[in-house]
Amino acid sequence: MEKPRPKPEESGQHLKPLASLGKGIIHLMEGFNLFLFVLLLLLAVTQVLFRYMLMIPLPWTEELARFTLVWVTFLGAASVTRRKLHIAVDYFIAKLPAQTNRAFSLCSYSLILVFLATVLWGAMVMMEEAAPIFAGSIPWLSQMYLYLGAVIGLSFMIFFVSLDLGREIRNARLHSRVLPKAQPSSLES
Secondary structure, eight states: OOOOOOOHHHHTGGGHHHHHHHHHHHHHHHHHHHHHHHHHHHHHHHHHIIIIISSOOOHHHHHHHHHHHHHHHHHHHHHHHHHTOSOOOOHHHHTSOHHHHHHHHHHHHHHHHHHHHHHHHHHHHHHHHHTTOBOSSSTTOBTHHHHHHHHHHHHHHHHHHHHHHHHHHHHHHHHHHHSOOOOOOTTTO
């Protein structure tokens, strides 16, 4: 007799295409960030080489390096957020009881989301304000693209922190169901 096949909803099969799409987007983001980092390095070396060795300063390398640095910073921060590798001092948090620790995690993730959403809003406002302004040495490059890196990186960070917050909420619910109900103490009876 054959075992009944699990429904796709039960086995998580319906989430596999979404998970592989997410992994592909993450690999694309991190690969693009690596490319930008190498470009930043090449721009800096080119700037030093031309300015101090050949005595022919290239003004566009500094501005393009600044744009690239902003993009590398925010995409790198998104990558670090995904991996939960930001510097954190958790000495006191680790000493708290598990339930208090979970509550503190929920609060901190919520505050992080509020902060990131506020910075994202500011970056979007600045992106709109900077659209008609062009880089001095690169007349076709709008300052808007400087803030676009921040908007994309912050959006990724909000997504990753939201996933972490969702996991914390799910874990808190699971732990609240697993914990036995408190027995009345001898003073209450």
